[in-house]
Amino acid sequence: MSKDEIVLIDGNSVLYRAFFALPLLSNDSGVHTNAVYGFTNMLLKVLEDKDPSHILVAFDAGKTTFRHETYKEYKGGRQKTPPELSEQFPVMREILDALGVKHYELPQYEADDIIGTISKQAQVDKKKTFIYSGDKDLLQLASDHVTVGVTRKGITDIDEYTPDQVKEKMGVTIDQIIDLKALMGDKSDNIPGVPGVGEKTAVKLLNQFGTLENIYENIDEVSGKKLKENLINHKDEAFMSRELVTINRESPVEIKVEDLDYNGYQSRDVIELFKQYGFKSLMGRIDGEEEEVEREDVSFEKVDEFTKNLVSDQENYFIMEMLEDNYHNGEILGFSLVNEKGQYFIPTDVALTSGDFKEWLEDEQSPKIVADAKRVKVALQWKGLDLKGIQFDLILASYIVNPSNSNHDLPSIAQGNGLVDVSYDEEVYGKGAKQKVPEEDVLSEHIVRKGIVARKLYPILDEEVKKNEQEKLIYELEMPLSLILADMEYLGVKVDVDRLEEMQQDLSERLDKIEDEIYELAGQSFNINSPKQLGKILFEELELPVIKKTKTGYSTSADVLEKLQPEHEIVDKILLYRQLGKLQSTYIEGLLKVVHDDTHKIHTRFNQVLTQTGRLSSTDPNLQNIPIRLEEGRKIRQAFVPSKEDYVIMAADYSQIELRVLAHIANDEKLISAFRDDKDIHTQTAMDVFNVKEDEVDSLMRRHAKAVNFGIVYGISDYGLSQSLGINRKEAGQFIEKYFESYPGVKAYMDEIVQQAKHDGYVETIMKRRRYLPDITSRNFNKRSFAERTAMNTPIQGSAADIIKKAMIDVMEKLKASDIKANMLLQVHDELIFEVAKSDLDELNKLVKEAMENTVELNVPLLVEADHGTTWYDAK
Incomplete structure (x- = not known):
């Protein structure tokens, strides 16, 4: 080109x-x-x-x-x-x-x-x-x-x-496009045009008469009495429509x-x-050239033998370098140690074979400042070492101080604070298929530079944490939690590979059966995964109504198929075929790929510095995303089993925690009363919104109330609610309006929190986790509206995240002080998963419920529901 x-x-x-x-x-x-x-x-x-x-x-x-x-x-x-x-x-x-x-x-x-x-x-x-x-x-x-x-x-x-x-596709020339639109009108822009004139009629008229003017000059030659009447009666609208659709090519652009x-x-x-x-x-x-940055030369010592003489009684800035995202049993490239004594590069083999290194690493009294304690701890656990004595975690501090930043790796934090002492990792290692470990002199300098920049960042981040009064958040919540998560990652979750493979086989057989049923209903075999072939079957052979068309033919997307469900039983089977196919390829095959060869467990990674609300997420694999709405998806949890005989899986789940937090923060009397009286909150909301008695609430009313309840927490709009319930926006808006009438404390909270955010520039959770909202006072309506919605829902979602994090710490403290034989395995949203000896099940149940329900004091009781079984699936 x-x-x-x-x-x-x-x-x-x-x-x-x-x-x-x-x-x-x-x-x-x-x-x-x-x-x-x-x-x-x-x-x-x-x-x-x-x-x-x-x-x-x-x-x-x-x-x-x-x-x-x-x-x-x-x-x-x-x-x-x-x-x-x-x-x-x-x-x-x-x-x-x-x-x-x-x-x-x-x-x-x-x-x-x-x-x-x-x-x-x-x-x-x-x-x-x-x-x-x-x-x-x-x-x-x-x-x-x-x-x-x-x-x-x-x-x-x-x-x-x-x-x-x-001309070929529309049947008119470029010069006739404006007249075509003038005759047809345009509903989307409310341009009237001439009633009864669609595209075919307009094209026919223009092919016969050439222009709008010629049509009216020769109006008697127009065939069709009704068409002629419409043209005559709506002449003014036709010419006005042409004026409206004509693009102004002399606009005063600057x-x-x-x-x-x-x-x-x-x-x-x-x-x-x-x-x-x-x-x-x-x-x-995305690709491009990076700007060259001038950096000062650094001097450092390569350590051939690690001794305690290298260590300081004060702060030791300790950096571990790995390339792998999945750092379980991965290759450690080296370490750096920076303190007032010097700047050192420690090769991996020197560190891992040194008794002094192990003793220093595991000394609780020797202060270490690290970047991403969880990652360092897990990687070293795989090498038989137990990291202790962490004084400060730069990554967690960066996340707490600047939760809106998308990157909290050390070079990004440094650059964000105006320090250019260290390169980005991709500049040193490359990225994607070109990624490789450089020569030792380049590698060692890069790792030492990270130690140097860590030393410069510590006072900056420490001051920010103190200024924001977030000491408790980092020292009593996030840092203790990171060590618990490290142990959970290292421990992993036992997976019954035979069961997964059996599920894979069962799904294959089920898919084969559904495939045959689809062929029988279609009257012929075809490629179900081909939209073109499927479209031909549905819309030509079975003559189902066409909902949408694409450039290549008929649309067979999920939303189209859902609308066609009442039309033919083949549609349900196609939807099920797709769902089961995704379960098999994405989840079952995906899980089988990440089962560790030696432990036969899945060692997921918990992301602690990702979301602005403070929520944890998991990757490699994402165990929080296993689909559970479909029974076949739920059954995947059957493959997650205890790692020891005579153990069972126990799951403890907070009941409606975000709504309880909303009741507490909003201090709404009616909402608080409903939770204190242990009422079904969705039934109660349905009674209030629909103005009916409890025995008059049907399943549809409760479903709508549930959608409104949870939607309010996420700042849902009338459009969002209409989409989730399949109703029009007016009805959805009425639901939301009625909700606020029923719970005036919630409306008052939402109004007040927006005003507070405008004054402070941020909102906070109950544990002082901040979310900054720079657009809350923007003149741009769209930016300001989103910031206002965020101001309303962040304290709720963020406080719920804080509560379950604190609960994890409280549970583990009590568990370590007890003789109960149990391990905490996973956190999935508002649920904690354990494996426990059958003989200790009742004690663990009591310990966990007590710890989780009393981890914070709210205006409403926190309620925990626990169950157990031989697999995760059974502990529902």
Whole structure:
């Protein structure tokens, strides 16, 4: 492709298309991202395919435009933009800035007008221009030098229109596009057009008469009495509609083509944003040159024999280096030790064969400042060493002080605090397939530099923790928890591999059976996994109603199939076939791959510094994500078993902890009373919202009440609730309004917490975990709205996370002080999983319930439900 090409994108149109095309997605911070993800995916494809010299994304500046002077009802009747979409506009602009793509909006004008004006400038200079939109409104701009691309359902699928292709696909010329729209009207923009004139009729009229004017000049030649009457009676509307749909190519834009030059982007900036918003699948498409940074030379000593003379009585900055994400039994590349005595590199073999090193490492009284104590402890446990004496964890401190940062590795923390003493790991090791360990002199210097920067960071982070009054949070919660999590990771969970393989076989047989049933219902065999073949069976052979079409044929997506369920029994079987196929490939095969060869256990990794709410997550594998709504998914838990004979699995689960925290924080009398009286909170809410007695609450009412209860915790909007319940937005809004009438304390809390956040710039959990909200006072409505929702729900979600973390510490303290033979294995959301000797089951049950229910004092009781069984599945 020629580099001298211009790309112009209709930002609003593409974002809208992406939002409604993709399922609602959100990152770990709760920011909705589906529209931004779809738009960014399309944008990267355009950048790769076109390699433009100039690029612009145009946005609508507001609801009112010059067209409203012509027709007050222009775009009237449109539903209010869902807040889940509104909040994504500022995110999209943030990503455009990182990608080096200019964006622009002009008061009183639409994105179409900006694009029309800029493309006209480019056409004068005969520059090749590509325009991209989510609808066909911009086809009128196509010319010999301008190609218009219209995204299809998949967002990255784009139909490109030149004037010839417009004629071929639409049946009219470019010059006739405006008249076509004038006759047809446009419901989405509330453009009236002529009643009874659809696309086919409009095309026929224009092919016969050429223009709108000629149609009216020869109105007597129009065939069809009703059509002629409509045309005559709605002549004014037709010409007004043409005025409304005509793009203004003389808009007073303050930019010119030469202002839109595109020079690429800094890959690190883009990657940081992609990490923040969870766009892992897009990160592999980002590449670029890194800036050279001048760093001071460092001197250090390579240790050939570790002795206690190297160790200080004061702080010892101790760094362990590994490349593997999965650090269980992985290769340790070396250590650094930095203190007032010197700067040392300790080769792995020197450290692991030294008695003095082991003695110092396991000395509780010898203070060590580390980065990621959990990781260091687990890796060393696999080498037979037990890390003790941790005074401070730089990674945890960074997370507590700056929870919105997406990266808490040592180089990122250093750079964030203005220290450039150490390179990013990818600069030293490379990334992806090119990753490798460098020569020892490069490796040793990199590891020592980490020790040096750790020494500089400690006073900075320590001061921040104290300033925020977060000493208890780090020293009494996060640091003790990290050591407990390390022991849990090292211990692992026993997996019955034979049972997993048996499940795999059973699922294969079940899938074969369902496959045969589908073939019988279809009357022929075909590839069920082929959307094209499946579409042909459903919509041509079985003649089911067509819901959606794609560029390649009929859509057979899950949402389409769900709508078709009442139409034919084959649909249920296809949905089940897909669900079971995913269980087999993603979960059963995925679990079998990560069973440790020697221990026959799964050693998941708990992420302690990931979410802004303080929630733990797990990876390699994600044991918090095993699907349990489908019985076949729940059964996967049957493969998780005790590691010893005469042991059982016990699960202890907080009951409705977030709603109890809400009752406490909001201090709502009615909510508090319901929990104190041990009422079913969803039934109680249904009684209040629907104004019925307890015996009149049916299952549907309770389900709706449950969705509202949990939705309130997550700051749900009327749109979000309507999607989850399958009702319209008006009904959903009424549910939420009635909820607030029933629980005025909750409404008062939400109003007050927003005001407090505006004053302080952050909100806190009951244990002083902060979440900063820089957009809470933004003039941008979308940014401010999302920050307000976050202010409401973070104290609830974050406090619930704090409570179960403290419960884990309390349980382990009591367990270690007892003679009970048991191990804590997992934390999954609000649930703790143990293995325990059968003889000690009752004692453990009592200990755990007592510790968990009394870990903090709230205005409402905390309730823990515990059960046990021979497998995790049975402990439900």
